[in-house]
Amino acid sequence: MRDRVNRLMALIIQACALSSVLVLMGIFLMLLINGAMLFKEVSVFDFLTGMTWNPGAFDGPAYGALSLIWSTILVTIGAMLMAIPLGIAMAAFMSEVAPRFWRNLLKPLIELLAGIPSVVLGFIGIELIGPLLQKYLGLSTGFNALNGSILLCLMALPTIISLSEEAIRAVPFSFKEASYGLGAGKWETLIKVTLPACTSGLIASSMLGLGRALGETMTVLMVTGNALQFPHGFYDSVRTLTSTIAIELGEVASGTTHYFALFAVASLLFCLCLIINIAAEAIAAKFRYRQT
Amino acid sequence: MIRPYGTVIFIVFFAFSGCRQVADFRFIKVMGSDSEVNLVLSMAEKYMQRDSLASIGIIGGGSGMGIASLINQRAQLANSSRELTEKETNLLKEKNIEILRLVFALxxxxxxxxxxxxxxxxxxxxxxxxxxxxxxxxxxxxxxxxxxxxxxxxxxxxxxxxxxxxxxxxxxxxxxxxxxxxxxxxxxxxxxxxxxxxxxxxxxxxxxxxxxxxxxxxxxxxxxxxxxxxxxxxxxxAGLYPVQRPLLQFLALPASDLALDFVQFELSAEGQDMIRKNGYLPLDTLTHQQMLKALTKARQHEG
The missing domain is CATH 3.40.190.10 (Periplasmic binding protein-like II)
Incomplete structure (x- = not known):
């Protein structure tokens, strides 16, 4: 009897696990099939290299996703340039330097940061960060890529900090003992021994933070200005892949070229996220292997 | 939908008064137009104060979104600050949705x-x-x-x-x-x-x-x-300011009583007064009469 129950439970759990894979495959297929319909009317080359995206334009639609792709990359790179050094420094501080009191205070605070809804962050971007950028950088408007990057940095930080901290903690104590034994100080040990020992863990945490930033929609939509131009720097307004979908999906009628174009954009985004996540997993796996 | 900040004003008033029959409870959804949403919302609130069994859900978004939701049959009434495009007219025809174009303010x-x-x-x-x-x-x-x-x-x-x-x-x-x-x-x-x-x-x-x-x-x-x-x-x-446009609503036919009554309220003296107070221009007599006539016709359409 018990045996049968066990086998049944195992089966149910298996089905649950399988269903999530099925859902993932289903989403991917749906995006791909609908997205592929676009290429009946627009060539893949034009889609990937066209500089203008304006499906409802006054003088005929244009489906060039390059400026959207570049916008997404620009905002994400900006966010990572800030979040990775900051996140790793914070993690190192928390795991190696900070007294217990600080660690116990900071850890829940950082987790709280992860819980802020993206709309609220967007609001902060409009009301606080935008005007600050205007004032201190002498810009005429706060709706630009930099504003988006700063907010995405805030969103990616919790992921990067907590995963990096775990990686740093996982470095065997014997490494540090050896370093101290050779006469190295605390600082030298951290920079030359501990951090290099967990590089792959730090890379994996950064990649996961990157994935989080890449897929974020609401915050970016609210603060980057969504201009259709090809952005030339962080002070320009950008329109990312995610905001384009969010803006246009509401007005599009199903079955039209525009509709399929949005699916093509979504597939592009899905592929980007997939590549980053797979890379992060691969690096993390290597890291686990080295620990044992 | 994903519409941030002031634009999404989603208010659903469930007005249960006592234990009356559920059949009396009526609901319509109005979607679209950021330019119109505050005005229509205040009129809907006023209307619902009178008719405690009516519930009108107002969702903003752009005009394009309102019309798309009419096409996809997710709303009964679409607010729009522009006319239908050719594409939208064709889609409505394809799906066999008949609509009534109403002007309720300028x-x-x-x-x-x-x-x-x-x-x-x-x-x-x-x-x-x-x-x-x-x-x-x-x-x-x-x-x-x-x-x-x-x-x-x-x-x-x-x-x-x-x-x-x-x-x-x-x-x-x-x-x-x-x-x-x-x-x-x-x-x-x-x-x-x-x-x-x-x-x-x-x-x-x-x-x-x-x-x-x-x-x-x-x-x-x-x-x-x-x-x-x-x-x-x-x-x-006087029509001297050159950038004026009618504020439109598209009503899916046959329309429910509640939808018709609500539009009637917008066209009433009280509704037009609210339009003036909100900074918009009420309808001129000629358009007003045309709209009332169209509305009466829509009621017969239903009967």
Whole structure:
């Protein structure tokens, strides 16, 4: 009897696990099939290299996703340039330097940061960060890529900090003992021994933070200005892949070229996220292997 | 849908009074148009105070979104600050959805700049040149130096399309910032002395313009040299202010009693009075009568 129950439970759990894979495959297929319909009317080359995206334009639609792709990359790179050094420094501080009191205070605070809804962050971007950028950088408007990057940095930080901290903690104590034994100080040990020992863990945490930033929609939509131009720097307004979908999906009628174009954009985004996540997993796996 | 901030105003009033029959409980969903949403919302609230069994859900978004939801049969009434496009008309025909086009108020689009901007008046050809990117520096038309920053809305906005097709008459310059709603444009202009934006006059009501740190531009008629303000009910009524448009609603037929009654309320003296108080222009007698006639016809359609 018990045996049968066990086998049944195992089966149910298996089905649950399988269903999530099925859902993932289903989403991917749906995006791909609908997205592929676009290429009946627009060539893949034009889609990937066209500089203008304006499906409802006054003088005929244009489906060039390059400026959207570049916008997404620009905002994400900006966010990572800030979040990775900051996140790793914070993690190192928390795991190696900070007294217990600080660690116990900071850890829940950082987790709280992860819980802020993206709309609220967007609001902060409009009301606080935008005007600050205007004032201190002498810009005429706060709706630009930099504003988006700063907010995405805030969103990616919790992921990067907590995963990096775990990686740093996982470095065997014997490494540090050896370093101290050779006469190295605390600082030298951290920079030359501990951090290099967990590089792959730090890379994996950064990649996961990157994935989080890449897929974020609401915050970016609210603060980057969504201009259709090809952005030339962080002070320009950008329109990312995610905001384009969010803006246009509401007005599009199903079955039209525009509709399929949005699916093509979504597939592009899905592929980007997939590549980053797979890379992060691969690096993390290597890291686990080295620990044992 | 994913619409941030003031734009999504989603209010569903479930008014259960006592234990009456569920059959008495009536519900309609009205979608679309950021320019209209506040006005229609206040009228719906007033209407629901009277009829405790009625429930009217108002969702903003752009005009394009309202019409799309009518096509996809997710709403009974669509607010729209523009006419249907050819594509939308065809889609409605394809899906066999019959609609009634209603005008319930008149709106004007105001052009706004920062309160410290030297410009007081603007002509429509200047607006067109600015928004096409043909004028890139303020010194070309005013005493202010420095580049022009264009504020506008996203492509799902009726105002975006109306202005592009009727006034600019060309594609917008691609540096145009696509913000989420009228309120956000006002907020941005308040902080940017180099900016120009456009909003529905309904959003200028309430506080005075100087309190909002913005300046509402008068539009100059190039032929007679006179200037007209979107804030003056007289100029609007006389049709002198050149950027006026009807505020529309599209009603899916056959319509429910509640939908018909609600539109009737909008056209009533009380409804039209609320329209005036919100800074929009009520209907003239002729249009008003036409609308009432159309509504009566729609009721028979149902019977």
């Amino acid at each position: 709106d004007a689009i105001a052009f706004v700049v920062h309160k410290d901007h030297p410009l007081d008046t603007i002509t429509l050809s200047q607006v067109s040149a600015l928004y096409q990117g043909n004028i890139r520096d303020w010194s070309e038309i005013s005493r202010q130096q420095g580049p022009v920053r264009l504020y506008g809305r996203q492509s799902n906005s009726g105002t975006y399309l109306y202005l592009r097709d009727q006034i600019v008459k060309a594609e917008y310059d691609n540096s145009l910032l696509g913000l989420n709603g009228n309120a956000q444009i006002l907020e941005a202009i308040r902080q940017d002395v180099s900016g120009i934006g456009y909003v529905s006059v309904g959003y200028l009501e309430g506080k005075s313009a100087s309190e909002k740190q913005i300046k509402v531009l008068m539009v100059k008629n190039e032929e007679n040299g006179n200037c007209y303000s979107p804030l003056s009910q007289e100029d609007l009524k």
